[in-house]
Amino acid sequence: MKGTIPKATVVAGGAPIPPRPPSPVHARLAEFDLLDSSAMDLLDRLLAEAAVHEEGTVLVREGEEDGRTRFLLDGWALRFQSLPGGERQIINFLIPGDTIGLYGALISRSDASVSLLTDARVAEVPCGAMIDLFHDSPGLGAAMCWIGGLDDRLLMQQLVRVARLDAVARIAHLLLELHTRLRISGATEIAACNLPLAQNQIADSLGMSEVHASRSCRRLRSEGLITTVNGSFVLQDRRGLASLCDFDERRFLGGRIPPAATERLLALARDPKGS
Amino acid sequence: MKGTIPKATVVAGGAPIPPRPPSPVHARLAEFDLLDSSAMDLLDRLLAEAAVHEEGTVLVREGEEDGRTRFLLDGWALRFQSLPGGERQIINFLIPGDTIGLYGALISRSDASVSLLTDARVAEVPCGAMIDLFHDSPGLGAAMCWIGGLDDRLLMQQLVRVARLDAVARIAHLLLELHTRLRISGATEIAACNLPLAQNQIADSLGMSEVHASRSCRRLRSEGLITTVNGSFVLQDRRGLASLCDFDERRFLGGRIPPAATERLLALARDPKGS
DNA sequence: CGCTTCCTTGATTTATGTCAACGTGCGTGG
DNA sequence: CCACGCACGTTGACATAAATCAAGGAAGCG
Numbered sequence: 112m113k114g115t116i117p118k119a120t121v122v123a124g125g126a127p128i129p130p131r132p133p134s135p136v137h138a139r140l141a142e143f144d145l146l147d148s149s150a151m152d153l154l155d156r157l158l159a160e161a162a163v164h165e166e167g168t169v170l171v172r173e174g175e176e177d178g179r180t181r182f183l184l185d186g187w188a189l190r191f192q193s194l195p196g197g198e199r200q201i202i203n204f205l206i207p208g209d210t211i212g213l214y215g216a217l218i219s220r221s222d223a224s225v226s227l228l229t230d231a232r233v234a235e236v237p238c239g240a241m242i243d244l245f246h247d248s249p250g251l252g253a254a255m256c257w258i259g260g261l262d263d264r265l266l267m268q269q270l271v272r273v274a275r276l277d278a279v280a281r282i283a284h285l286l287l288e289l290h291t292r293l294r295i296s297g298a299t300e301i302a303a304c305n306l307p308l309a310q311n312q313i314a315d316s317l318g319m320s321e322v323h324a325s326r327s328c329r330r331l332r333s334e335g336l337i338t339t340v341n342g343s344f345v346l347q348d349r350r351g352l353a354s355l356c357d358f359d360e361r362r363f364l365g366g367r368i369p370p371a372a373t374e375r376l377l378a379l380a381r382d383p384k385g386s
Numbered sequence: 387m388k389g390t391i392p393k394a395t396v397v398a399g400g401a402p403i404p405p406r407p408p409s410p411v412h413a414r415l416a417e418f419d420l421l422d423s424s425a426m427d428l429l430d431r432l433l434a435e436a437a438v439h440e441e442g443t444v445l446v447r448e449g450e451e452d453g454r455t456r457f458l459l460d461g462w463a464l465r466f467q468s469l470p471g472g473e474r475q476i477i478n479f480l481i482p483g484d485t486i487g488l489y490g491a492l493i494s495r496s497d498a499s500v501s502l503l504t505d506a507r508v509a510e511v512p513c514g515a516m517i518d519l520f521h522d523s524p525g526l527g528a529a530m531c532w533i534g535g536l537d538d539r540l541l542m543q544q545l546v547r548v549a550r551l552d553a554v555a556r557i558a559h560l561l562l563e564l565h566t567r568l569r570i571s572g573a574t575e576i577a578a579c580n581l582p583l584a585q586n587q588i589a590d591s592l593g594m595s596e597v598h599a600s601r602s603c604r605r606l607r608s609e610g611l612i613t614t615v616n617g618s619f620v621l622q623d624r625r626g627l628a629s630l631c632d633f634d635e636r637r638f639l640g641g642r643i644p645p646a647a648t649e650r651l652l653a654l655a656r657d658p659k660g661s
Numbered sequence: 662c663g664c665t666t667c668c669t670t671g672a673t674t675t676a677t678g679t680c681a682a683c684g685t686g687c688g689t690g691g
Numbered sequence: 692c693c694a695c696g697c698a699c700g701t702t703g704a705c706a707t708a709a710a711t712c713a714a715g716g717a718a719g720c721g
Binding site: 195200239242246256260269362369372374 | 451453467469470473475477488489490491492493494495497498512513514516517518520521524527528531532534535536537539541542544545546548549550592593632637640641642643646647649650651654
């Protein structure tokens with residue numbers, strides 16, 4: 112069940128921004144609109160060599176020392192911690208455009224494992240290249256930090272969900288989050304409604320038992336809010352789901368950059384040795 | 387009940403690392419051992435002008451556009467989100483040495499509020515200065531990202547706690563985390579055992595009702611694991627607390643930098659215009 | 662055909678929330 | 692100095708959400 116694999120074209124010059132490959136990473140960065148064409152070129156180069164891995168592959172193992180940062184270009188993954196009892200807590204789901212091990216270049220020991228939920232296309236950036244990136248393109252470096260900030264925001268939402276919502280609302284909220292994130296990373300509306308999750312993954316993510324996850328999903332299904340097609344969830348009524356859990360889409364949209372920062376970053380790009 | 391306020395001395399030259407003020411920020415960065423004396427000087431300058439605020443002050447309001455990044459030099463704060471029902475979810479507790487709004491320079495709209503739990507000394511770094519920092523001292527810039535990575539790790543632990551542990555274990559785990567973090571930021575062993583928390587703050591942080599927090603704290607007290615002295619928790623038996631919740635201190639220690647990254651960062655510092 | 666994996670369902674137990682009442686210390690204003 | 696209100700913690704009775712245990716069904720796959 113390999114996904115379609117769009118080719119990553121490497122563009123040569125610094126010409127007035129040529130059409131980019133439809134990478135979900137680019138889609139996410141569209142909102143971070145400070146990248147000039149040289150930054151884009153650098154990004155393209157970093158993402159050019161992507162490898163395809165099979166469903167179930169473990170990309171990163173908790174405690175491992177592996178400074179690489181990866182970009183998930185296609186497919187889904189999950190980040191989790193193993194617990195003393197042998198269970199796992201899924202920290203978050205990773206979708207196309209997401210970063211894996213963003214801090215790998217700075218914190219050698221990874222604090223969570225990452226495994227693939229579907230076949231996936233993954234680009235790897237070695238530790239050194241990740242550091243150099245900040246030097247070669249301060250704008251792209253800033254973009255990486257910006258991604259870090261957005262990820263932090265996601266984790267906050269996951270916390271609020273688990274800490275405050277009941278089981279049905281937790282699931283609704285999670286599904287809506289994934290839908291929103293998929294749209295941001297460029298999925299079509301139809302693709303964004305199709306979430307390849309198993310119920311035990313939902314349970315492990317939201318801190319509930321499998322049995323209870325099953326019952327809660329059933330409730331959502333019986334109210335016509337979702338359906339399941341061979342193991343995938345399909346959102347049927349976003350409005351209805353949102354009303355169950357006070358979903359606020361704005362918490363996932365809009366990572367706008369303060370004007371003052373914009374100026375400085377542009378100045379830096381023009382004159383990297385300034386001041 | 388103002389805390390003792392150590393003076394922040396600004397050091398002039400780039401001399402062979404003079405004794406630094408005993409700032410908790412410096413203490414935290416001790417583990418990030420890549421900062422040369424010029425980076426330290428820059429940091430000292432950023433932290434030199436700290437203002438003292440009263441307990442209860444709201445430093446940041448959710449949704450507000452305020453690109454500043456702050457450093458908590460003394461005192462405690464909490465970061466929280468307001469929920470539709472009017473309650474709050476405390477995302478995490480901030481202790482001396484912690485950063486407030488690390489991503490402020492890149493994401494203008496803050497996604498959580500921060501208010502002071504005690505009187506506190508706070509240094510403010512404007513948005514522009516935060517960006518320039520990456521240019522003026524790549525090492526210090528890396529240190530800021532590194533802090534972001536550690537904060538991410540903390541948030542993961544908070545999630546695991548809330549998602550997986552029962553009420554008593556959640557509280558024990560939280561108290562141990564705070565103890566560990568306090569030691570890292572330079573608190574004496576005695577100070578680190580003394581946590582100025584109210585039970586309703588614990589409840590709002592761990593997603594449980596106030597009543598249940600009260601009962602759970604009582605259990606910990608009755609087993610001699612903690613005591614309370616006029617509203618503060620005092621850890622009495624760390625070993626005992628840890629056995630209740632599988633606390634793994636290593637999750638909070640050791641943000642070691644990969645060797646490859648160390649080399650590159652040092653090279654960058656020596657030759658900021660290299661390659 | 663007999664595995665496994667994923668999901669389902671019912672009966673029961675346990676953890677936690679909710680409601681309501683009360684205590685204690687503490688600051689404030691009379 | 693007292694009376695009052697307020698923030699904070701405590702306690703008990705009760706309701707509810709969710710875990711657990713146990714059994715079984717449906718699909719995929721050798």
